[in-house]
Amino acid sequence: MFDGIQRRVVSLWFPRLATDRVLRQHPNDAPFVLTLQQKNANRIYCLNAEATRRGLERGMPYSDARAFCPNLQSRPAEPQKDRHFLRILRRWATRYCPWVGLEGDNGLVLDVTGSTHLFGGEDALIADLHHRLERSGISVQIGLADTRGAAWALAHYGQGIIAPSGDTLNTIAELPVAALRLDDETSVGLQRLGLRRISDLASAARAPLTRRFGPNLLLRLDQALGTHPEDITPLAEPPHYGVRLTLPEPIGLTSDVMAGTDRLLRQLCDKLKAQEMGARILCLTLDRVDHGNQKVELRLARPLRDPNRILPLFESGVGAVDAGFGIERLRLEATQVEPLQVEQIGHVSAAQKGALDDLITRLGTRIGLENIHRLLPADSHIPERSFITAPAAYSDPESGWKVTQPRPICLFPPEPIAGTGSNPPDRFRWRRMSLTTGRATGPERISPEWWLEDENWRSGVRDYWRIETRQGRRLWMFYTPQQPGWFVQGEFA
Known part of the structure; x- marks a missing residue:
């Protein structure tokens, strides 16, 4: 009281x-129920009134419920x-x-x-x-x-x-x-x-x-x-990551809209900084005097809360806006945010990384962020599985499996060449070219991953060699001891 x-x-x-x-x-x-795996059985998690009238209860095994109520x-x-x-x-x-x-x-x-x-x-x-x-x-x-x-x-x-x-x-x-x-x-x-x-x-x-x-x-x-x-x-x-600005007089020039956006961005970034968050998707809504509106969506390659970096990325979208008889209100909202803690980093590396992220963002506004990919190393010693393709905006190029042996930049399906014995041939023909071995480094034996089915690796282990030819080609070749034969699978830059 x-x-x-x-x-x-x-x-x-x-x-x-x-x-x-x-x-x-x-x-x-x-009769309708929702089921959930509980106590090593699929049981009723929730049920509607009709299922209750049929005698079903929470926690009942789903198989028993079907026996009581076939429909x-x-x-x-x-x-x-x-x-x-x-x-x-x-x-x-x-x-x-x-x-x-x-x-x-x-x-x-x-x-x-x-x-x-x-x-x-x-x-x-x-x-x-x-x-x-x-x-x-x-x-x-x-x-x-x-x-x-x-x-x-x-x-x-x-x-x-x-x-x-x-x-x-x-x-x-x-x-x-x-x-x-x-x-x-x-x-x-x-x-x-x-x-x-x-x-x-x-x-x-x-x-x-x-x-x-x-x-x-x-x-x-x-x-x-x-x-x-x-x-x-x-x-x-x-927390609501949104700010708005009502103008005393309608505006229509791109420079005026960018100035208003800059003012809103600084307020929004202060909110994001207070919560240690960064914006991934920003939506700028421009309300016109004729009660229509124009929206400019910006999808960032990395979470950001730096207004000086975000503002230039709005230029292309704002430049395409039809202001009509004038814009009287601006609203800016971060529709998707991610944690972004304060980090102590060097100014040189930060500037370089930021420039790449901004480039990905600019390209993403034209072709879509999901269409920009990068190659990342994968946790596998099999050459064909040693990399994955991931969206550049949602992956970190600094993480991944680190290989101890060099790998060729160009990798292709194995191409057979003439050769006998376990040592690299002195002379061989590849892609209609006659090549002479200058220096051979190896072998590096790679075994198949027995827990995976792969038709290309059923021949067993492979002995890989780095071959430098006198003609300037640097090839990655392997020999199969179980079924003797030589193959070229890659080329170093």
């Missing part, structure tokens, strides 16, 4: 949150999306009060103290919650009481009863002890002692219960009755 106002708490329980999320996008009146429809569960959906509901619930927190994986808790009169009273607020959620296809059970624990108990076991202010114990007295948010083992232990209802527990001696079940049991009881305070901690709103 504060300032003479009795605290009032609302608990929202979404018993079918996961299936409601899926069925909102794909409506289905048939059962299912999809794999996605708990991560369910948690994201619950956070969306939490943000929506702030229309009723500013203090909204999460209650487990499928519930919300609202501190509506002092705000119920804005909706016509407590009954009207609960009715509005029911109406809006059910209209959106979301099943909900609601409880309202003086404490968080009592509201949770009424939502889960009280069929949405509203506890009168100051009468918590009488309202929840007949509810089972499990309504106090106890674990199953404690609930079963209390029932064996004959303490089945909250009223039985409230009238029992406290010392023996504490010795047998620990302090958590009576803590939950005191929280529900209000003798022990329990806070509601709302989630902090995620």
